[in-house]
Amino acid sequence: MFPLKDDNPISRLPIITIVLIVINCLAHFYRMTLPAQEAQLLVFRFGLIPAEVSHLTDMTPKIPFPVWLSPFTSMFLHGDLWHLGGNMLYLWIFGNNVEDHLGPIRFLIFYLVSGLAAVALFVLLKPNGTVPMIGASGAIAGVLGAYFVLFPRARILTLIWIIFIIRLVWLPAIFILGYWFIIQLVMGVSSLSSQGGGVAWFAHVGGFAFGWLFFKLRTTFRRQSAAV
16 A cells, blocks of 8 residues: 545645755755765765664764764665655655644654654664664654544545556545554564664654654643643
8 A cells, every 4th residue: 555645634834844855855866976885985974873873882983973963864865766755755645734733843843853763762672783774764654653643534545556456545544554553563573583774664663653652642631631
């Protein structure tokens, strides 16, 4: 299943969502202009290496850069156009409504903190990993968790294909995002024994769980306050 758009209107221009998409695209296209070796060095320097963060040790001293900044810079690098395009599509579909709900400044803070939560779980589970983690997926997963709580009944136009059968159907967000989270969790558990690269499944799990929990508690607290 692949979401294409939602039927959830917004009341204002999602400026932060647009800016994030532009920055991610510019960063990727800049990396594409570099020679292969320089592009690889950029990933190792500005991507997140779990062993660096867990041990606060710079593994690439030839290119000085504060280790504590890599959780932020890694959010704006992507492996290829498919990686970038998929992430930016998800950010646009679900991010504009969450930004509309929060407002631009609070949305930006929430987005970055979601990315940090994703990094935290990934590093916790693979503290000695030496393969750089890059991508906005963890932060965007936090946005998906927020959307899951805020707009569970919003309809998502979804592309479904089974072998040669292709259909476009409208499905509720709670189903699409719930299915997405289960896939991330299952794949994450199956990848725990792997020491190599690939998809950082548990970064997705951590980001989504943070977004879901934050808005679940926020909604519950507001209801209780209103009832007093």
